[in-house]
Amino acid sequence: MRVPHVSRILSHAFWVLIVLCIMNTGSAVHASDTIVPVLPAQRFPLSDVRLLDGPFRKAMELDQAYLFSLDRDRLLAGYRKNAGLPPKATAYGGWESKGICGQMLGHYLSACSMMFAATANERWRERISYCLDELAACQQARSDGFLGGMPNGPELFATIARGEFATNGGADLQGAWVPWYNEHKLLAGLRDVYLYTSDPRARQILLRIGDWAISVCQNLNDEQMQKMLSVEYGGMNEALADLSDISGDPKYLALARRFWDHTVLDPLADGRDDLTGRHANTQIPKLIGAARIYELTGDPRMKKAAETFWNAVVSNRSFVTGSNSDREHFFPLGMEAAKLGPENGETCNVYNMLKLTGHIAQWSGRCEAYDFYERALFNHILGSIDPDSGTCTYFQALEPGRFKVYATPQNSFWCCTGTGMENHARYGADIYTHGDDQTLNVNLFIASELSWKEKGLTLRQETDFPRSDHTMLTFTLQRPTRLALRIRVPQWAQDGIFVEGAVAAHGERGSGYLALDRTWQNGDHVTVRMPMSLHLHRTIDDPTMVAVEDGPIVLAATLGRQDYPPTDHVADQTAYDLLYVPSVPQVVTESKTLDWLAPVGDEPLHFKTRFVGQPRDFEMSPFYAVHHQRYAVYFRLLDSSQDQAVREKRNQTTRPADR
Numbered sequence: 061m062r063v064p065h066v067s068r069i070l071s072h073a074f075w076v077l078i079v080l081c082i083m084n085t086g087s088a089v090h091a092s093d094t095i096v097p098v099l100p101a102q103r104f105p106l107s108d109v110r111l112l113d114g115p116f117r118k119a120m121e122l123d124q125a126y127l128f129s130l131d132r133d134r135l136l137a138g139y140r141k142n143a144g145l146p147p148k149a150t151a152y153g154g155w156e157s158k159g160i161c162g163q164m165l166g167h168y169l170s171a172c173s174m175m176f177a178a179t180a181n182e183r184w185r186e187r188i189s190y191c192l193d194e195l196a197a198c199q200q201a202r203s204d205g206f207l208g209g210m211p212n213g214p215e216l217f218a219t220i221a222r223g224e225f226a227t228n229g230g231a232d233l234q235g236a237w238v239p240w241y242n243e244h245k246l247l248a249g250l251r252d253v254y255l256y257t258s259d260p261r262a263r264q265i266l267l268r269i270g271d272w273a274i275s276v277c278q279n280l281n282d283e284q285m286q287k288m289l290s291v292e293y294g295g296m297n298e299a300l301a302d303l304s305d306i307s308g309d310p311k312y313l314a315l316a317r318r319f320w321d322h323t324v325l326d327p328l329a330d331g332r333d334d335l336t337g338r339h340a341n342t343q344i345p346k347l348i349g350a351a352r353i354y355e356l357t358g359d360p361r362m363k364k365a366a367e368t369f370w371n372a373v374v375s376n377r378s379f380v381t382g383s384n385s386d387r388e389h390f391f392p393l394g395m396e397a398a399k400l401g402p403e404n405g406e407t408c409n410v411y412n413m414l415k416l417t418g419h420i421a422q423w424s425g426r427c428e429a430y431d432f433y434e435r436a437l438f439n440h441i442l443g444s445i446d447p448d449s450g451t452c453t454y455f456q457a458l459e460p461g462r463f464k465v466y467a468t469p470q471n472s473f474w475c476c477t478g479t480g481m482e483n484h485a486r487y488g489a490d491i492y493t494h495g496d497d498q499t500l501n502v503n504l505f506i507a508s509e510l511s512w513k514e515k516g517l518t519l520r521q522e523t524d525f526p527r528s529d530h531t532m533l534t535f536t537l538q539r540p541t542r543l544a545l546r547i548r549v550p551q552w553a554q555d556g557i558f559v560e561g562a563v564a565a566h567g568e569r570g571s572g573y574l575a576l577d578r579t580w581q582n583g584d585h586v587t588v589r590m591p592m593s594l595h596l597h598r599t600i601d602d603p604t605m606v607a608v609e610d611g612p613i614v615l616a617a618t619l620g621r622q623d624y625p626p627t628d629h630v631a632d633q634t635a636y637d638l639l640y641v642p643s644v645p646q647v648v649t650e651s652k653t654l655d656w657l658a659p660v661g662d663e664p665l666h667f668k669t670r671f672v673g674q675p676r677d678f679e680m681s682p683f684y685a686v687h688h689q690r691y692a693v694y695f696r697l698l699d700s701s702q703d704q705a706v707r708e709k710r711n712q713t714t715r716p717a718d719r
Contacts, residue, residue, distance in 0.1 A: 095358040100425025101493040101501060103418070104510060106177040106256065109488030112507035112522065115684075116487045119445050120178070123484035126450030127171055129469065132187065136194050138162040138209030143198035153471035154631050159237035160475075162209015165191065166245030167478030173249075173256040174485035188253055192261045195250075204275070205268035210242050221276045223284045230290040243273070244294030244345070245478065251302050263306060270303045270312050277315060289321045292342040297349030301356055316353060321346060328365040333372040336392050340385040341475070343369070344412035351419035363423070370420050373413060374432045379458055380597045380607040380693065381614050381683060382436025383410050397602035400694055402637040405456035410440045411479035418490050421503070425495060427572030430503045431551045431612075433490060437504070438526065439614045441483050443684030444476075446629075452480030454633035460644040460692035461619065463628060471631045492519070501546045501573065505531045505590065517541060526613045526682070527664040529592050534585040541580050546573035547588055552611050558589040594654045594667075599694065606697045608657065608680060610665055615680040619644065619690040628688060645673045646696035648703045674703070 111117040133149035138161045140147045151157055156164055169191060176184035199207055206214055216236050219225050225234040233239055247269060253262035273296075277285065300316035324343055327334040335343065347369045354362035376393050378384045383405030385391070391399045414436055421429035443464075444453045451467040454476040467477045492510045493501045500512070505525040511518050516538035523531035533545070549557050549565065549572055556565050557574060565574045576586065592611030599605040608615045622642050630636070649656050649672040660666040660679060669677040683693055698706065 097355060097358050097363075097423070099355070099422045100495055101422045102495070103422065103489060104492055104494065104512070106174060106486065106488050107180070108511050108513065109178070109491060110509045110511075111178070111487060112509060112520075114507040114524070115442060116484075116506050119442060119484045120175075120487060122445055122447065122450040123171070123481065124175060124179075126469070127168070127175065127481060128183075130168065132168075132190055132194075135165040135168055136191065136198075136209075138211070138213075139165065139195065139198045139207060142206075142208055142210075142213045143201040145198060145201055152473055154468070154473040155475070155477075156473040159210060159232075160242060161211070162213075163242045163245040163475070164473050164478050165209060166242075166247070166249030167481050169246075169249030170252040171481035171485045173252040174482065177256040178485060178488055185257055185259075188257060188259070192253070192259060192265070195265055196261060199265060199268055205272035207246060207265070207269055208239070208242060209246075210236060210239055212236070213239065217276050220288065221279065223280055225288065227287055227290050233288065233291040238292040238294070240288075240291070240293035240296050242294075243269070244296045244299050247299035247303070248295065251299060251306065254306060266303055267307060270300065270307075270315075273300070274311060274315055277318060285318055286322055289319065290323070292339070293319060293346075295345035295349050298345065298352045299349075301349060301352045305356060313353070313356065316349065319346075319349065325350065325365050328368045329361040331364060331368050333368065333376070333393075335369075335372060335377065335390045338390050339388055340390050341388065341406060341408045341412060343390075344373075344409060344416060348412060348416050348419070351416060355419070366416065367420065370413075370416055370429075374417075378432075379404060380609070381405060381439040381456065381458070382413075382432060383407075383440045383456060383458075384413070385409055395601050397599040397605040397694070400459045400605075402457045402459055402462060403455045403634065404458040405440060407440070407444050407453050407456070407476040407483075408479045410436050410444075411476075411483055414441070414490075421490070422493065425571065427503070427548045428551070430490070430548055434504055434550070434612050435614075437487075438612055439683055443682075443686070444480060445484060447687055449629065451629065452476060452483070458693050459641065460617075460695055461641040461690055463624070463690045464687060465633065465636060466629050467633075468629045468631055472633070474633055476633075491521075495546075498542065499544045499546060501548070502533065503548050515541060515543075517543075525590075526592070526611060529590050529611070530587060531590075532585055532587050535580050535582065537580060537582040537584075540582075542578070543580055544575050544577040545580075545586065546571075546575045547586075548572060549574055550590060550612065552592070552595075552609070553590045554593060555591055558591070560587050594657060596654065596697070604696055604698055604702060605694050607694050608654070608667075610667075613665055614683045614693060615665070615667065616683040616686050617645065617678045617680050617692040617695060618686060619678065619692060621689050624690070642690070644692045644695060645669075645676055645678050646698060646703075647672045648674050648698050648700060650699050 111120060131149060134152050137147035137149055137151040151161055172184045172188050195207055216234055216239055219234055227233055250262045250266045253259055297316045297319040300312045304310060304313035325346060347366045350362040351366040353359060373384055377390055385406055386399040386401055387403045388406055414433060417429050417433045440456060446466040449469060451469055453464050453466055454474050456464060467474060488508060491504045491506050491508050493503060505523055507521060507523050509520045518536040520534045521531055525531055559565060568575055594610050597607040597609060623640055625636060647669060656670050656672040657667045658670050660668050665682050667680045
């Protein structure tokens with residue numbers, strides 16, 4: 061996201077105070093809200109970063125091939141129908157033929173826009189342009205500015221505008237599933253088109269939708285708004301805040317503030333975690349929106365809510381892979397092993413947590429946020445794309461013995477299909493940040509090249525990480541340049557990092573970065589080594605249930621294809637929940653170290669248990685690279701007495717009753 065111009069934000073702040081005096085807003089406004097924060101770390105435009113050869117570029121290329129395979133007219137079918145125009149093709153299957161249909165077009169526009177920024181390939185602009193022409197025609201066919209793909213969308217929102225809707229206990233809105241969620245996807249897609257391609261048509265369409273959204277909500281009182289907001293509404297607050305920034309008009313920011321769910325967000329703004337039992341991905345986008353409003357207004361409650369939520373999820377509600385939730389919901393604190401199941405790790409959740417983490421990292425200027433970002437990106441997102449089809453996972457089951465399940469190319473179109481399209485287009489977003497004109501941060505070790513045009517500087521990062529623990533940073537400069545190059549010292553690098561053979565360096569006090577402040581010359585390079593080591597992750601509620609990491613990389617036992625279904629591409633993401641799960645080996649040893657794991661040949665990140673596996677030893681490799689076979693991220697680690705106790709308990713359970 062580009063950084064808004066300060067003068068425009070100050071203008072916003074003045075007018076927002078006036079508008080909020082006459083609108084019923086979701087949170088209190090004070091004079092201090094107008095103090096726009098200065099972000100210690102700022103992102104570079106996505107167009108300034110190019111991926112080099114490596115696993116992330118390969119995943120991006122898989123995603124590109126899938127995006128190019130999609131038929132835009134099928135994605136637009138519902139929009140034309142709601143505009144009274146004949147569809148040019150039949151809508152796709154799966155969720156695109158249900159009440160949530162139309163949401164995929166927004167994701168598609170976002171993904172294509174980011175792909176254009178990340179590659180400069182004009183084919184993406186052409187695909188986007190066709191969609192804009194079609195959406196403009198649909199909007200012109202109506203008089204109210206509405207655009208949407210869900211069935212009977214105009215009639216549905218007319219009912220909402222009159223305050224005559226039902227919510228079915230928060231499960232759906234007027235029987236139509238999640239209409240505001242759908243609208244958010246389109247708004248976000250058009251926003252991304254404008255930000256990444258500068259096409260003015262996207263802005264024009266956005267403004268008309270924004271005005272229509274205001275008309276829907278303007279006569280709803282706070283009680284009606286809260287009833288409406290009990291149903292998942294995606295990141296409407298984020299999209300409207302961004303529209304206010306793009307347009308310079310505070311009325312959209314005022315409406316963004318009204319999309320404030322008191323039940324969930326008030327406790328967070330007060331510093332309380334009240335998330336147990338709540339649908340996880342309903343909540344995360346609300347906090348991304350709060351983060352964006354904070355950046356535009358300085359409202360401290362927005363910041364507090366976002367930070368409370370982020371800390372709660374990262375510290376207490378995430379699995380070892382950086383994912384969260386069981387059957388899409390936040391489970392009680394203190395549970396982990398008890399919640400390992402077929403529906404862990406929703407990919408949408410991780411996508412949105414990474415977006416929120418990007419905001420948190422910019423506010424603090426510290427590296428802890430990137431420790432989580434790296435964990436979730438390398439272990440979940442990178443491993444979510446099928447290396448054969450380019451489709452993605454909905455869940456990534458963590459119950460031992462499960463396997464990854466992927467979308468079908470044309471008959472799934474889950475929410476995670478949409479965020480999956482975007483995930484692999486935005487890898488360059490957070491690799492580098494800058495604090496000011498004199499500071500450059502290297503946050504992630506991903507093969508890439510940064511062009512900092514204002515400084516006449518290119519930084520090339522060549523690395524095979526995580527297969528190698530080295531990265532080399534090389535400057536190409538138009539002139540000698542004084543700069544503090546700040547390299548993240550990861551939490552998992554227990555001995556710090558080594559720079560060109562120097563002693564271990566632990567970074568600046570309080571920041572977690574190692575700063576090399578000097579005048580750099582053209583061709584200067586820095587070689588960094590980040591020693592990786594094996595370590596155990598023990599679950600919160602059962603210390604005998606463990607996972608193994610090598611540095612930040614989660615390893616998984618590879619268990620083959622016993623009782624494997626004919627295909628792991630499904631239309632229903634829960635299709636194999638009840639499928640038989642074979643027993644999984646465990647480890648029995650008296651050792652207090654990981655000396656029972658030995659490298660497999662010269663293959664990095666591959667290991668094998670040595671004489672401790674019961675009933676057999678097994679190999680382990682990076683979870684992100686495990687596809688089309690069963691696995692165990694978590695497994696039992698027992699000493700002999702614990703193993704004996706488990707055997708006795710099993711015998712008692714299975715012994716026939718006395719006759």
